[in-house]
Amino acid sequence: MTAYFIRRLLLVIPTFIGITLLVFAVTRVVPGGPIERLIQQNVMQAAGSSAAATRTGHTLSAEQLAQLEAYYGFDQPTLVAYGRWLWRVLQFDLGNSSRYQDPVWNLVRERFPISIFYGATTLVITYLVCIPLGIAKAVRHGSRLDHVSSALVFLGYAVPSYVVGIGLLTVFASWLDWAPLGGFISDDFEQLSTGGKIIDVIHHATLPLIAYLSGAFALTTLMMKNALMDNLSADYMRTAMAKGNSFRRAVLRHGFRNSLIPIATSFGNNISLVLGGSFLIEIIFNIDGIGLLGYESLLERDYPVVMGILVISSLLYLIGNILSDLCVALVDPRIRFGAS
Secondary structure: OHHHHHHHHHHHHHHHHHHHHHHHHHHHHOOOOHHHHHHHHHHHHHHOOOOOOOOOOOOOOHHHHHHHHHHHOOOOOHHHHHHHHHHHHHOOOOOEOOOOOOEHHHHHHHHHHHHHHHHHHHHHHHHHHHHHHHHHHHHOOOOHHHHHHHHHHHHHHHOOHHHHHHHHHHHHHHHOOOOOOOOOOOOOHHHOOHHHHHHHHHHHHHHHHHHHHHHHHHHHHHHHHHHHHHHHOOHHHHHHHHOOOOHHHHHHHHHHHHHOHHHHHHHHHHHHHHHHOOHHHHHHOOOOOHHHHHHHHHHOOOHHHHHHHHHHHHHHHHHHHHHHHHHHHHHOOOOOOOOO
8 A cells, every 4th residue: 555655646746747837838828928918018008098019019129028038938948948947846936926026925825824714614514514414314315304405405506606605795795784795804803802803704704605615515415425325225234233233333333434435535635625715706705815816817817826826736636636545545444555
C-alpha cells in the first residue's frame, strides 16, 4: 500500500504540469490580456470614449509596448515563459497581480479565512446531518419520514444552489429584511463584543450556507441511503443477525461501515471545495472569498491571480484524490493496494 501511495504522489507532478501548462498556454492566446486592457484604459482616459484599442494603436509607442511585453513575459516563447513561471512557483512566488499590483499570495491569503469558513462549515454540516439522515431513510424506507425527506432532498438537488441563493436573498433579505443583503461581516464588526461578532457572522452566513448545502445534502444523503439499503439485503447482514446480533447492532457494526465506502470515495474531492467554494454564491451574496477573486480575475484578465488560484485548487484536487483512496482503504478492509 505504501508503494501505491508513493506512485500516486509521484503522478501528481506530471498531472500538475499538464494542467497548469494547458491553462498557461490558453492565457497567452486569449485576446484582451493585461496589455490590451492597459491600452484600452489609456485610450478611454485620453479620448473620453469607450472605444477599444489594439496593440497597433497610437496610445503607446513600439518601445513602450516592448517594455510591457517584457514585463508581463509575452516576449518569450510559451514554454520558456511557463518554465520561468513554474520555477517561481517552486520558490513559492506566485507573481504580482496585474490588476492590484500586489503579490498574488497576499491577495489569496486575505481571502483564505472566509473561503475556509464556508467550505469547512458546509463539509462538516453535510456529513453530520446527511449520514444519520441516510441511515434513517434506509432503515425506515417507505415511511412518512422517507417520503417527506425525499421530497425535500430531490427539491434541493433539482434546484441549482445559485437559484436557491437568489430566492433566499430575495425573500429573507429584500422582502422580509431578516438578513443582510450580502457580505461576510457588518461595517461595525470591530466595535462589537466577542459574542456580538459571533452573532454577526452567523447572521451574515446563514443564507449563504443554506445555498451551499442545498445541493450537497441531496447527493450525500442519497448515496448513504442507497448504499445502506444494498447492504441490508446482503447475506452477511442476515448472518450477523442469525448469530444473535440485534438489527440495530448489525446495522451499526457491519452495514454502516460498508455503506461509507461510496462516501469515502468522494471525501477527498470535497477538500477542494473547502477552499474554492462556489463563485456564483459568492457573487450573489458579495462574499469576498477565493471564488469571487477568481471570477473577477478572469473578467479582468488578471492572469497571475488566475494561475495562482489554479495552482492551489489543482494541488488540492490531486491530493484529494489520494485522500479518497486512503479513506476507502481505511473503511473497506478488503481493499489492499498492491504493487500491480
